[in-house]
Amino acid sequence: MDISLRVSSLITPQGEWNVPRLTELFPPEDVTHIRSFPPAPLKPDRHVWAYTKEGHYSVKSGHWLVNHEVTAREGITEDTKTINKVKERIWKLQTAPKIKMFLWRALSGALAVADCLQAHGLAVNTMCPLCRVEEETITHVLFKCPLAAAVWHLTTLPHPDEGFGVSITVNILHVLSLMERADLPSTTRAALPWLLWEIWKARNSTLYAGKANDPNFVLVTALEASDEWLKQQALNDQEILRLQRRGPVLATRWVKPAVGQLKCNLHAFWVKNTVHYGGAWLLRDHNGEVILHAREAFIPMVNRIAAELRCILWCLQSLHNVHLYSCEIWSDCHAAIQAITQPLAWPKYSSLTDKILQVMQGMQSICFRLSSPKANALARDIASSVVREGRFNSYIARGGPAWLHNRIEEERRRG
Ligand SMILES: [Zn+2]
Numbered sequence: 001m002d003i004s005l006r007v008s009s010l011i012t013p014q015g016e017w018n019v020p021r022l023t024e025l026f027p028p029e030d031v032t033h034i035r036s037f038p039p040a041p042l043k044p045d046r047h048v049w050a051y052t053k054e055g056h057y058s059v060k061s062g063h064w065l066v067n068h069e070v071t072a073r074e075g076i077t078e079d080t081k082t083i084n085k086v087k088e089r090i091w092k093l094q095t096a097p098k099i100k101m102f103l104w105r106a107l108s109g110a111l112a113v114a115d116c117l118q119a120h121g122l123a124v125n126t127m128c129p130l131c132r133v134e135e136e137t138i139t140h141v142l143f144k145c146p147l148a149a150a151v152w153h154l155t156t157l158p159h160p161d162e163g164f165g166v167s168i169t170v171n172i173l174h175v176l177s178l179m180e181r182a183d184l185p186s187t188t189r190a191a192l193p194w195l196l197w198e199i200w201k202a203r204n205s206t207l208y209a210g211k212a213n214d215p216n217f218v219l220v221t222a223l224e225a226s227d228e229w230l231k232q233q234a235l236n237d238q239e240i241l242r243l244q245r246r247g248p249v250l251a252t253r254w255v256k257p258a259v260g261q262l263k264c265n266l267h268a269f270w271v272k273n274t275v276h277y278g279g280a281w282l283l284r285d286h287n288g289e290v291i292l293h294a295r296e297a298f299i300p301m302v303n304r305i306a307a308e309l310r311c312i313l314w315c316l317q318s319l320h321n322v323h324l325y326s327c328e329i330w331s332d333c334h335a336a337i338q339a340i341t342q343p344l345a346w347p348k349y350s351s352l353t354d355k356i357l358q359v360m361q362g363m364q365s366i367c368f369r370l371s372s373p374k375a376n377a378l379a380r381d382i383a384s385s386v387v388r389e390g391r392f393n394s395y396i397a398r399g400g401p402a403w404l405h406n407r408i409e410e411e412r413r414r415g
Pocket residue numbers: 128129130131132133134140144145146
């Protein structure tokens with residue numbers, strides 16, 4: 001591989017990817033990925049986060065990456081694998097994000113206890129400042145220091161057979177297994193992550209504010225905080241359900257556009273790892289009569305969203321070519337419509353959405369609407385025929401396809 005290679009040497013003077021050069025340099029899956037995002041040579045370079053579907057960073061995806069990148073590297077110890085598995089379980093817990101974060105830091109050795117500070121090169125006394133009996137490790141603070149031990153004793157939950165050991169991973173695994181035991185009271189089980197958190201907070205309040213902590217109080221605070229969080233979650237869930245019920249109900253059958261308007265139903269039939277994917281659109285007037293329809297086979301794209309956006313771009317270019325400058329575009333891919341209408345929130349697809357917006361600038365009134373898959377069935381069927389029946393020849397034609405005549409008639413009558 002030529003290490004002085006630049007992206008610009010992979011772009012043709014016309015501003016398209018130089019496909020022969022890509023094919024020469026990269027494996028086929030990578031070529032598909034690259035070609036899913038057309039080059040934007042006039043725009044300045046910028047960062048896009050590759051691990052969320054929109055292209056924006058999220059803390060969760062960051063942690064996921066840290067765990068998976070570490071796992072992907074060679075020479076990884078069994079110990080690290082176990083820790084990563086425990087971390088994955090922590091992200092799935094039904095508890096507050098701050099608590100998950102706290103447990104994640106405990107497992108990663110990222111809490112400011114003497115032992116960790118020393119590991120980072122700070123000259124500190126490693127003896128536990130609370131009991132002055134043992135070295136202050138994360139395990140010691142959360143499980144073995146007298147206050148922690150007293151709290152765990154009060155819970156009356158079973159301890160590991162030989163008591164809590166030195167490994168924080170093993171101890172947290174024990175806590176996670178307790179949380180799954182249906183024979184134990186559910187409120188106590190749900191409160192266990194909060195219990196570790198309250199023990200940690202109690203340690204800090206003693207250390208930094210000289211506060212004396214009572215184990216009963218620590219336990220009760222954890223139970224209350226957990227209970228309150230669960231109640232709040234239940235309320236939020238109800239609220240979300242209420243909003244979803246109130247949200248736009250998509251018509252399950254096709255409806256004619258307003259008088260004088262044109263309605264274009266569009267679909268990209270995308271299946272992973274196929275040689276081609278199909279796209280189709282069908283333009284109808286307010287009487288439900290088909291003005292035009294078109295079909296196209298596309299090169300593979302990396303996912304459904306990119307495929308739908310590519311299809312929308314093609315549709316707009318086709319309409320522009322036949323001097324149709326106003327219409328409603330109906331797609332059943334919610335993410336693609338969002339990427340066009342809120343491009344800043346979807347930076348991953350900006351090279352496609354920029355091209356779409358560019359074509360729209362040369363038109364009059366184009367708007368995007370979300371269709372239910374059912375109401376979009378004709379466009380879906382034409383698009384899928386490209387792949388299912390190997391209809392790779394592309395065309396744009398007046399009226400609708402003959403094989404869909406009856407269904408077009410039915411939608412015209414009922415719409
Ligand atoms: Zn101690």
